[in-house]
Amino acid sequence: MRKKTTRYGKTRAAGDCRAFRELASSAVDGEIHELEAYSLERHLRSCPCCREFRDFVLRTGLLVRQSPPPPLARRPVEGRVLARAAGGRDRSWWKSRRLLGVAAGSLAAGILLGSALGLRVGGEGVAAPAELPLPRVTAARTLDPSYVPYLSRPLAVAWDAGVIRPGTADEKRLFWVTPMSRYDEAHYRPERL
Amino acid sequence: MREPSADELRRAAAGDERMLDNLVRAYYGPVYNYLYRLVGDAGEAEDLAQEVFLRMARSVGGFGGRARFSTWLFQIARNAGIDHLRRREAERARLPAVLEPLRSSRDAVGEYEEAQLVWSCIGTLNEDLRSALLLRDLLGFSYREIAEILESTLATVKWRIYAAREQVQERYRAVTATEPGRAPGLPR
Incomplete structure:
Protein backbone atom coordinates (compact mmCIF):
# COMPACT_ATOMS: atom_id res chain seq x y z
CA MET A 1 0.00 0.00 0.00
CA ARG A 2 1.40 3.37 -1.06
CA LYS A 3 1.35 6.35 1.33
CA LYS A 4 -0.04 9.63 0.11
CA THR A 5 0.44 13.06 1.63
CA THR A 6 -2.22 15.75 1.45
CA ARG A 7 -2.49 19.20 2.94
CA TYR A 8 -4.37 17.65 5.84
CA GLY A 9 -1.57 15.27 6.61
CA LYS A 10 -0.74 11.77 5.68
CA THR A 11 -3.46 9.35 4.68
CA ARG A 12 -2.50 5.75 5.15
CA ALA A 13 -4.04 4.02 2.21
CA ALA A 14 -3.63 4.84 -1.46
CA GLY A 15 -5.09 3.69 -4.73
CA ASP A 16 -8.10 1.40 -4.78
CA CYS A 17 -8.16 0.80 -1.03
CA ARG A 18 -8.24 4.52 -0.34
CA ALA A 19 -11.33 4.90 -2.52
CA PHE A 20 -13.03 1.95 -0.86
CA ARG A 21 -12.20 3.20 2.61
CA GLU A 22 -13.74 6.54 1.71
CA LEU A 23 -16.81 4.66 0.54
CA ALA A 24 -16.84 2.59 3.74
CA SER A 25 -16.73 5.78 5.78
CA SER A 26 -19.76 7.15 3.91
CA ALA A 27 -21.51 3.78 4.12
CA VAL A 28 -21.28 3.78 7.91
CA ASP A 29 -23.19 7.08 7.86
CA GLY A 30 -25.76 5.75 5.41
CA GLU A 31 -24.55 8.20 2.73
CA ILE A 32 -23.78 5.84 -0.12
CA HIS A 33 -25.35 5.06 -3.50
CA GLU A 34 -26.53 1.55 -4.31
CA LEU A 35 -24.00 0.90 -7.08
CA GLU A 36 -21.18 2.01 -4.82
CA ALA A 37 -22.54 -0.24 -2.10
CA TYR A 38 -22.28 -3.26 -4.34
CA SER A 39 -18.66 -2.67 -5.31
CA LEU A 40 -17.78 -1.86 -1.71
CA GLU A 41 -19.32 -5.11 -0.52
CA ARG A 42 -17.25 -7.09 -3.01
CA HIS A 43 -14.12 -5.32 -1.93
CA LEU A 44 -14.75 -5.72 1.80
CA ARG A 45 -15.18 -9.44 1.44
CA SER A 46 -11.66 -9.74 0.11
CA CYS A 47 -9.90 -6.95 2.05
CA PRO A 48 -9.51 -7.44 5.81
CA CYS A 49 -7.70 -4.11 6.09
CA CYS A 50 -10.70 -2.12 4.81
CA ARG A 51 -13.05 -4.27 6.89
CA GLU A 52 -10.99 -3.44 9.94
CA PHE A 53 -11.24 0.27 9.06
CA ARG A 54 -15.03 0.03 8.75
CA ASP A 55 -15.30 -1.76 12.10
CA PHE A 56 -13.00 0.79 13.70
CA VAL A 57 -15.18 3.64 12.43
CA LEU A 58 -18.28 1.96 13.84
CA ARG A 59 -16.66 1.39 17.19
CA THR A 60 -15.21 4.88 17.58
CA GLY A 61 -18.44 6.49 16.39
CA LEU A 62 -20.25 4.68 19.17
CA LEU A 63 -17.68 5.73 21.76
CA VAL A 64 -17.90 9.36 20.63
CA ARG A 65 -21.70 9.39 20.83
CA GLN A 66 -21.66 7.84 24.28
CA SER A 67 -19.08 10.17 25.86
CA PRO A 68 -20.77 12.87 27.91
CA PRO A 69 -19.10 16.29 28.15
CA PRO A 70 -17.94 17.52 31.56
CA PRO A 71 -20.75 19.02 33.68
CA LEU A 72 -21.41 22.72 33.34
CA ALA A 73 -19.78 24.89 35.96
CA ARG A 74 -22.29 27.72 35.52
CA ARG A 75 -25.95 27.96 34.62
CA PRO A 76 -26.65 28.58 30.94
CA VAL A 77 -27.47 32.11 29.88
CA GLU A 78 -31.05 33.03 30.79
CA GLY A 79 -33.88 34.08 28.51
CA ARG A 80 -34.17 37.54 30.07
CA VAL A 81 -30.51 38.26 29.29
CA LEU A 82 -31.02 37.09 25.73
CA ALA A 83 -34.22 39.12 25.45
CA ARG A 84 -32.20 42.21 26.34
CA ALA A 85 -29.66 41.25 23.69
CA ALA A 86 -32.41 40.64 21.15
CA GLY A 87 -33.94 44.06 21.88
CA GLY A 88 -30.57 45.76 21.90
CA ARG A 89 -30.12 45.83 18.16
CA ASP A 90 -32.72 48.51 17.56
CA ARG A 91 -32.18 50.49 20.74
CA SER A 92 -30.44 53.42 19.06
CA TRP A 93 -33.36 53.88 16.71
CA TRP A 94 -35.91 53.84 19.51
CA LYS A 95 -33.86 56.28 21.56
CA SER A 96 -34.88 59.02 19.22
CA ARG A 97 -37.86 60.67 20.92
CA ARG A 98 -38.91 62.35 17.74
CA LEU A 99 -39.21 59.03 15.91
CA LEU A 100 -40.99 57.53 18.90
CA GLY A 101 -43.51 60.35 18.80
CA VAL A 102 -44.05 59.88 15.07
CA ALA A 103 -44.54 56.13 15.58
CA ALA A 104 -47.06 56.64 18.39
CA GLY A 105 -48.97 59.16 16.32
CA SER A 106 -49.03 56.85 13.30
CA LEU A 107 -50.26 53.96 15.43
CA ALA A 108 -53.09 56.01 16.94
CA ALA A 109 -54.12 57.25 13.50
CA GLY A 110 -54.00 53.71 12.14
CA ILE A 111 -56.22 52.37 14.93
CA LEU A 112 -58.74 55.16 14.43
CA LEU A 113 -58.79 54.64 10.68
CA GLY A 114 -59.05 50.87 11.08
CA SER A 115 -61.99 51.04 13.47
CA ALA A 116 -63.68 53.54 11.20
CA LEU A 117 -63.38 51.14 8.30
CA GLY A 118 -64.48 48.17 10.41
CA LEU A 119 -61.21 46.26 10.09
CA ARG A 120 -60.09 43.78 12.71
CA VAL A 121 -56.56 43.80 14.00
CA GLY A 122 -54.84 40.54 14.92
CA GLY A 123 -55.14 36.99 13.71
CA GLU A 124 -53.79 33.57 14.24
CA GLY A 125 -50.06 32.97 14.25
CA VAL A 126 -48.30 30.86 11.69
CA ALA A 127 -49.05 27.24 12.35
CA ALA A 128 -46.08 25.11 13.34
CA PRO A 129 -45.05 22.68 10.61
CA ALA A 130 -46.41 19.24 11.23
CA GLU A 131 -44.03 16.69 12.71
CA LEU A 132 -42.65 14.31 10.14
CA PRO A 133 -44.20 10.88 10.59
CA LEU A 134 -41.98 8.01 11.57
CA PRO A 135 -41.00 5.82 8.63
CA ARG A 136 -43.52 3.04 8.22
CA VAL A 137 -41.85 -0.33 8.28
CA THR A 138 -43.50 -3.69 8.07
CA ALA A 139 -42.40 -6.76 9.95
CA ALA A 140 -40.35 -9.08 7.78
CA ARG A 141 -37.42 -10.42 9.67
CA THR A 142 -35.80 -9.64 12.97
CA LEU A 143 -32.40 -8.20 13.55
CA ASP A 144 -29.91 -8.90 16.28
CA PRO A 145 -30.57 -6.11 18.85
CA SER A 146 -26.85 -5.85 19.53
CA TYR A 147 -26.53 -4.16 16.14
CA VAL A 148 -28.80 -1.33 17.17
CA PRO A 149 -26.12 0.87 18.78
CA TYR A 150 -24.27 0.86 15.47
CA LEU A 151 -27.18 2.25 13.50
CA SER A 152 -27.15 5.80 12.21
CA ARG A 153 -29.94 8.10 13.35
CA PRO A 154 -32.43 7.46 10.53
CA LEU A 155 -31.85 3.76 10.76
CA ALA A 156 -32.26 3.82 14.52
CA VAL A 157 -35.61 5.53 14.03
CA ALA A 158 -36.61 2.86 11.55
CA TRP A 159 -35.47 0.19 13.96
CA ASP A 160 -37.47 1.71 16.80
CA ALA A 161 -40.54 1.69 14.63
CA GLY A 162 -40.31 -2.01 13.92
CA VAL A 163 -38.23 -4.06 11.57
CA ILE A 164 -36.41 -2.83 8.49
CA ARG A 165 -38.27 -3.91 5.34
CA PRO A 166 -36.24 -6.17 3.03
CA GLY A 167 -35.25 -4.89 -0.38
CA THR A 168 -35.40 -1.23 0.67
CA ALA A 169 -32.60 1.30 0.76
CA ASP A 170 -32.71 1.14 4.54
CA GLU A 171 -31.88 -2.50 4.57
CA LYS A 172 -28.99 -1.99 2.18
CA ARG A 173 -27.63 0.74 4.41
CA LEU A 174 -28.16 -1.46 7.39
CA PHE A 175 -25.97 -4.08 5.85
CA TRP A 176 -23.14 -1.57 5.63
CA VAL A 177 -23.36 -0.46 9.20
CA THR A 178 -23.39 -3.98 10.52
CA PRO A 179 -19.94 -5.40 11.28
CA MET A 180 -19.25 -8.06 8.69
CA SER A 181 -18.02 -10.55 11.22
CA ARG A 182 -21.34 -10.41 13.08
CA TYR A 183 -23.64 -10.28 10.11
CA ASP A 184 -25.76 -13.33 9.57
CA GLU A 185 -24.77 -14.48 6.11
CA ALA A 186 -28.04 -16.36 5.73
CA HIS A 187 -29.92 -13.05 5.55
CA TYR A 188 -27.74 -11.64 2.84
CA ARG A 189 -29.07 -11.87 -0.71
CA PRO A 190 -26.82 -10.12 -3.22
CA GLU A 191 -29.50 -9.90 -5.90
CA ARG A 192 -31.21 -7.23 -3.78
CA LEU A 193 -28.24 -4.93 -4.32
CA MET B 1 -32.97 17.98 18.36
CA ARG B 94 0.41 23.75 25.21
CA LEU B 95 -2.30 21.23 24.43
CA PRO B 96 -5.72 21.72 26.04
CA ALA B 97 -7.27 19.16 28.37
CA VAL B 98 -8.93 17.09 25.67
CA LEU B 99 -5.73 17.11 23.66
CA GLU B 100 -3.68 15.80 26.53
CA PRO B 101 -0.68 13.77 25.38
CA LEU B 102 -1.66 10.39 24.04
CA ARG B 103 -1.72 7.83 26.79
CA SER B 104 0.59 4.96 26.90
CA SER B 105 -1.00 1.83 25.52
CA ARG B 106 -0.61 0.19 28.91
CA ASP B 107 -3.18 2.61 30.35
CA ALA B 108 -5.75 1.69 27.76
CA VAL B 109 -7.96 -0.70 29.68
CA GLY B 110 -11.73 -0.56 29.74
CA GLU B 111 -14.17 1.40 27.69
CA TYR B 112 -13.67 4.73 29.46
CA GLU B 113 -9.95 4.68 28.79
CA GLU B 114 -10.55 3.62 25.24
CA ALA B 115 -12.95 6.52 24.75
CA GLN B 116 -10.39 8.89 26.24
CA LEU B 117 -7.79 7.55 23.85
CA VAL B 118 -10.13 8.05 20.90
CA TRP B 119 -10.83 11.63 22.06
CA SER B 120 -7.11 12.24 22.35
CA CYS B 121 -6.68 11.09 18.77
CA ILE B 122 -9.57 13.27 17.60
CA GLY B 123 -8.03 16.19 19.45
CA THR B 124 -4.91 15.99 17.32
CA LEU B 125 -6.85 16.49 14.08
CA ASN B 126 -6.81 19.89 12.46
CA GLU B 127 -9.86 22.13 12.94
CA ASP B 128 -11.47 21.39 9.58
CA LEU B 129 -11.35 17.64 9.98
CA ARG B 130 -12.28 17.73 13.67
CA SER B 131 -15.25 19.98 13.08
CA ALA B 132 -16.63 17.76 10.32
CA LEU B 133 -16.15 14.60 12.38
CA LEU B 134 -17.78 16.09 15.49
CA LEU B 135 -20.81 17.31 13.57
CA ARG B 136 -21.28 13.83 12.17
CA ASP B 137 -20.34 11.47 14.99
CA LEU B 138 -21.16 13.58 18.03
CA LEU B 139 -24.25 15.44 16.81
CA GLY B 140 -25.53 13.16 14.04
CA PHE B 141 -25.96 15.79 11.32
CA SER B 142 -26.30 14.52 7.76
CA TYR B 143 -23.55 15.26 5.24
CA ARG B 144 -25.76 17.84 3.54
CA GLU B 145 -26.39 19.64 6.83
CA ILE B 146 -22.70 19.56 7.67
CA ALA B 147 -21.94 21.09 4.26
CA GLU B 148 -24.32 23.92 5.13
CA ILE B 149 -22.81 24.45 8.55
CA LEU B 150 -19.23 24.41 7.28
CA GLU B 151 -20.21 26.38 4.16
CA SER B 152 -18.56 23.75 2.06
CA THR B 153 -19.44 21.22 -0.64
CA LEU B 154 -20.84 17.76 -0.07
CA ALA B 155 -17.76 16.14 -1.60
CA THR B 156 -15.45 18.10 0.70
CA VAL B 157 -17.47 17.10 3.74
CA LYS B 158 -17.41 13.45 2.71
CA TRP B 159 -13.68 13.58 2.22
CA ARG B 160 -12.99 15.43 5.48
CA ILE B 161 -14.95 12.91 7.50
CA TYR B 162 -13.12 10.06 5.83
CA ALA B 163 -9.70 11.69 6.27
CA ALA B 164 -10.48 12.41 9.93
CA ARG B 165 -11.37 8.77 10.56
CA GLU B 166 -8.32 7.56 8.72
CA GLN B 167 -6.04 9.76 10.79
CA VAL B 168 -7.75 8.81 14.04
CA GLN B 169 -7.26 5.14 13.22
CA GLU B 170 -3.63 5.74 12.34
CA ARG B 171 -2.94 7.48 15.64
CA TYR B 172 -4.95 4.96 17.61
CA ARG B 173 -2.94 2.13 16.10
CA ALA B 174 0.32 3.90 16.83
CA VAL B 175 -0.60 4.11 20.52
CA THR B 176 -2.02 0.62 20.90
CA ALA B 177 0.51 -1.14 18.70
CA THR B 178 2.69 -2.15 21.59
CA GLU B 179 -0.13 -3.48 23.74
CA PRO B 180 0.06 -7.25 23.88
CA GLY B 181 -3.04 -9.32 23.29
CA ARG B 182 -5.04 -6.67 21.48
CA ALA B 183 -5.09 -5.99 17.78
CA PRO B 184 -4.87 -2.23 17.27
CA GLY B 185 -7.88 -0.53 15.78
CA LEU B 186 -10.16 -3.53 16.06
CA PRO B 187 -13.45 -3.21 17.90
CA ARG B 188 -13.70 -5.47 20.89
Missing part, protein backbone atom coordinates in the same frame (compact mmCIF):
# COMPACT_ATOMS: atom_id res chain seq x y z
CA ARG B 2 -36.47 19.34 17.80
CA GLU B 3 -36.65 22.18 15.33
CA PRO B 4 -38.54 25.27 16.58
CA SER B 5 -41.52 26.36 14.49
CA ALA B 6 -41.63 29.64 12.55
CA ASP B 7 -43.96 31.08 15.17
CA GLU B 8 -41.62 30.14 18.01
CA LEU B 9 -38.72 31.75 16.19
CA ARG B 10 -40.73 34.92 15.59
CA ARG B 11 -41.52 35.11 19.29
CA ALA B 12 -37.86 34.58 20.13
CA ALA B 13 -36.89 37.36 17.73
CA ALA B 14 -39.40 39.63 19.43
CA GLY B 15 -37.61 39.02 22.72
CA ASP B 16 -40.02 36.53 24.30
CA GLU B 17 -38.07 35.42 27.36
CA ARG B 18 -39.83 32.09 27.71
CA MET B 19 -39.21 31.17 24.12
CA LEU B 20 -35.55 32.16 24.39
CA ASP B 21 -35.33 30.05 27.54
CA ASN B 22 -36.81 27.13 25.62
CA LEU B 23 -34.24 27.51 22.87
CA VAL B 24 -31.44 27.59 25.43
CA ARG B 25 -32.83 24.50 27.14
CA ALA B 26 -33.11 22.63 23.85
CA TYR B 27 -29.78 23.53 22.30
CA TYR B 28 -27.38 24.57 25.06
CA GLY B 29 -26.21 21.00 25.77
CA PRO B 30 -25.37 20.04 22.16
CA VAL B 31 -23.75 23.42 21.47
CA TYR B 32 -21.65 23.23 24.62
CA ASN B 33 -20.69 19.62 23.89
CA TYR B 34 -19.64 20.49 20.34
CA LEU B 35 -17.64 23.53 21.46
CA TYR B 36 -15.99 21.58 24.27
CA ARG B 37 -14.85 18.91 21.84
CA LEU B 38 -13.74 21.57 19.38
CA VAL B 39 -11.74 23.82 21.71
CA GLY B 40 -10.87 21.23 24.34
CA ASP B 41 -11.52 23.30 27.46
CA ALA B 42 -14.73 23.23 29.48
CA GLY B 43 -14.47 26.83 30.76
CA GLU B 44 -13.74 28.24 27.32
CA ALA B 45 -16.52 26.12 25.84
CA GLU B 46 -18.99 27.57 28.36
CA ASP B 47 -17.92 31.12 27.53
CA LEU B 48 -18.28 30.39 23.86
CA ALA B 49 -21.68 28.74 24.31
CA GLN B 50 -22.94 31.87 26.11
CA GLU B 51 -21.55 33.98 23.29
CA VAL B 52 -23.22 31.78 20.69
CA PHE B 53 -26.62 32.21 22.32
CA LEU B 54 -26.15 35.96 22.62
CA ARG B 55 -25.29 36.09 18.91
CA MET B 56 -28.30 33.90 18.21
CA ALA B 57 -30.61 36.24 20.16
CA ARG B 58 -29.29 39.28 18.30
CA SER B 59 -29.64 37.80 14.85
CA VAL B 60 -32.55 35.36 15.09
CA GLY B 61 -34.76 38.11 13.62
CA GLY B 62 -32.74 37.90 10.43
CA PHE B 63 -32.92 34.12 10.24
CA GLY B 64 -34.67 33.61 6.95
CA GLY B 65 -35.72 30.01 7.49
CA ARG B 66 -33.99 28.83 4.32
CA ALA B 67 -32.00 26.32 6.37
CA ARG B 68 -32.95 24.41 9.49
CA PHE B 69 -32.58 26.38 12.71
CA SER B 70 -30.14 23.85 14.17
CA THR B 71 -27.94 24.12 11.07
CA TRP B 72 -27.94 27.89 11.37
CA LEU B 73 -27.19 27.79 15.10
CA PHE B 74 -24.30 25.37 14.66
CA GLN B 75 -22.94 27.61 11.92
CA ILE B 76 -22.74 30.36 14.54
CA ALA B 77 -21.19 27.92 17.02
CA ARG B 78 -18.65 26.71 14.53
CA ASN B 79 -17.65 30.27 13.58
CA ALA B 80 -17.32 31.22 17.24
CA GLY B 81 -15.21 28.12 17.91
CA ILE B 82 -12.94 28.66 14.93
CA ASP B 83 -12.49 32.37 15.76
CA HIS B 84 -11.56 31.37 19.28
CA LEU B 85 -9.09 28.76 18.10
CA ARG B 86 -7.46 31.27 15.77
CA ARG B 87 -7.12 33.78 18.59
CA ARG B 88 -5.55 31.08 20.71
CA GLU B 89 -3.22 29.86 18.00
CA ALA B 90 -0.31 31.91 19.28
CA GLU B 91 -0.30 30.08 22.59
CA ARG B 92 -1.09 26.72 21.07
CA ALA B 93 2.13 25.13 22.16
